[in-house]
Amino acid sequence: MILEPKDMIICPKQPYFVMATSRYYKAVVMNQGISHFYCFQKDDAIENSIIAVPDGCIDILFCCDEKEPYAHVCGTVLHPKLVNNEKNKYYFGVRFLPGNSFKFKHITMADLVEQEIPLLEVINDKDLFEQITSCRDFNYQIQVFMNKYLKLYKYYETTNKHKDLRELMISSIIETAGQIKVNELADKAGYSVRYINKMFSEQFGLSPKVFCKLMRFQYLLSNLNDSNKEIFDANLTELAIELGYYDQSHMIKDFYEFTNTTPGKYIHSLQETEYKKRLIII
Template identity: 70%
Template sequence: MPMNSNQNNFIVSPKQPYFVMATSRYYKAVVMNYGISHFYCFNNDIIGNSMIAVPDGCIDILFCCDEKEPYANICGTVLQPRVIPNKRNYYFGIRFLPGLTLTAKQTVMSDFVENEIPFLEVIEDQELFEKITTSRDFNYQIQEFMKMYMVLYQKSLASDKHLDLKNFMLKRINETAGQIKVNELAEQAGYSVRYINKVFTKEFGLPPKVFCKLMRFQYLLSNLNNFDKNIFDANLAQLSIELGYYDQSHMIRDFYELTNTTPGKYIHSLKEKEYNKRLIVL
């Protein structure tokens, strides 16, 4: 659910790098506020029939703006890398900050984990669906979505009895790059481990230990995306220490589990696909 508007204190900017590498131009409008990480749009015009989603602890709303068969899904985080089938088309998406989503009737965060639910089953707004799927104007799509979303967002703030605790837990997880242990989180929040596990799992859809693992992975992705290939080997061991892995081998195992590739091969893919040229931050 959305939290308060002070989201620019959060550090994690969740990434789906294979979405970027699947197209020639991936446009990203950063928000980092109101529970939203960023908006994005792209044409799937390179590899055609699929993309790979990696775990990010986030919920996305993805609109396929096909002239004949438009659709939109609310997509929860995957827990392992997953091939996502799609059409060659124009897509518009909203990525929420890790653990957060819009408030909707009869849904909880756990409903979305490793799942896709049609947008209109959760948000019964046919007019918004048609406005977004019939347009390819990125700014217009953002504006129309925000008109609907901010009403739900403000209502959620007023009714969220765990707002302060949720803010605190997410802030500490982000500040520690996902390295904080559940007992430390509980102690700092002033609650029992059992209570923290219960509230966290209910509100965010994942146990805090799993969520922390995904956040550490996302920090790792961010660091790898900024690596110079020529100094990669010299820095990998140091990076594993900074991110709290037991050693370099532990980091590589975790990375492989969540991407089906190694950090070295991932770096090579970024260079080969010219990731930084395809990603256009507005």
């Protein structure tokens, strides 16, 4: 089954995080600028590496280690990247929806692309850091984070004069599964192409063209995660056309650029690691 673009909701996926852990817990929010919270622990028995793939989002990842706790703000990658992590340590994370995050000191959304920055360098909140890294209670950590975050989020949303334009741009991209050109965005918003490029970079840290490419990739991931090898092989051409690729080879080339593997091999990995059993949505 191929998802219709109109049914597509941004729920950014990092499948290799799930494949590299025995249990990956996910609490879906999809509101107030947050996609979801997650937690995991990489066990000795799991040999798979944790690899980040492009998703257009910002994460805050906390390592809740008694001796050496840390937290990093992680911008979207543009190519697959090995994530530094250690076995038998508990991690808690929050993934923001594209264009959303804490409002950090002295850095822009573009500054975070392909970067990891220590949280306390951009947010002066040791209390938040200590409360989250000192425990391993997933629900409590979510509560602590939301108590700090919601006040800042509400303030920013009421003072962000570009909020409506940001929402129009993101909804237009999602509704078309990334198949919209910059001039079409400009016409829809009633602004010049130059202004749309400028505002998009400020709000998302990426150009509209690059962001659309990432969303099309994420849309492809959603379809593959709900597919199986036999159905995928039968619908390969249909899927490529649905997503706006020139042909199958174009789709495979783009997928390889973002994952270092092919769609077929990716589905095999999902089945081999029993992906759906490891992903626990609460």
